[in-house]
Amino acid sequence: MILVTGANGHLGRGIVDQLVARSGRVAGIAASVRDPRRAADLAERGIAVRQGNFDQPETLAAAFAGVGKLILVSTDGPKEVRIAQHRNAIDAARAAGVRHILYTSLIDVATDSPADFAAVHRATEADLAASGLEFTALRNPLYADFLPMTVGAARATGVFQLPAGSGRACFVSRAELAEATAAAALAPALARRVYELTGQATHDYHEVAAAVARVSGQPVRYQAVSEDAYADALEASGVPGWLARSLANMYSAVAAGKFDRVSNDFATLVGHPPRPLACLAQELFGAR
């Protein structure tokens, strides 16, 4: 049985849908969520829905019972909280007899990264390696889905600001990342422990601005700002302090080149590469 954690979240739900679509069946597919009432549609489709909360490890023995492959969707929250949540999930998986964990990691796990997010994923990958279980790290790039939020200010002012310098990153949609994750879970065997689910090209945010301007017909410009200025502005707009700082130091990691990676791993798993920036920009910003 393959079980997806976080199946009420965007990525987790997408992975469940892709497992069903790619395998053509619901038998053998299960979902773990904190609130099963919000997964009633999955149960109606015949998918086994279990209650599991990484903050309540006592819930996880029943959630993970009989599971062979666990797709561990990373949680959200402050750094230490997430590391502990993932550790609880890994410990419970081992105790329940799970054979293989596929983990939705991040492209940036560098030890010298300024990003809190890198520290979380590096710690969880280390916990997976220490667990003795078979594991696969599916390192996700930046979600393309967040570009409208990132570029949002430019709708009013023509300018968006980030502390990303002239660093390069690639952007892949959550829907496509869900597809690659499901493909990895359904593969009879995987050749490697780490897959980098990047697009085929990286871009700096000047190029992102140009791509958005091209399809929206609006002038859009990117302006690099300092990490502190960006975090302060986010906090002033109501974003919780830990998240404002984590987003800011993630963009500092972009500036430092930590997201400047491309690989063919996505195509190896799915059979074709993910959509390029021009297509994503058309979908997300195209004049309708």
Ligand SMILES: NC(=O)c1ccc[n+]([C@@H]2O[C@H](COP(=O)([O-])OP(=O)(O)OC[C@H]3O[C@@H](n4cnc5c(N)ncnc54)[C@H](OP(=O)(O)O)[C@@H]3O)[C@@H](O)[C@H]2O)c1
């Ligand atoms: N690469 C990127 O650009 C990027 C951007 C944002 C986030 N992420 C990471 O990718 C993950 C999935 O993204 P998303 O857009 O699907 O996020 P989302 O819709 O906000 O979902 C958050 C997920 O975290 C799970 N979760 C939170 N606390 C948990 C707990 N105590 N126990 C078990 N599960 C818990 C939720 O489980 P339920 O289903 O039970 O609600 C949910 O699936 C995020 O959680 C984050 O780690 C990556």
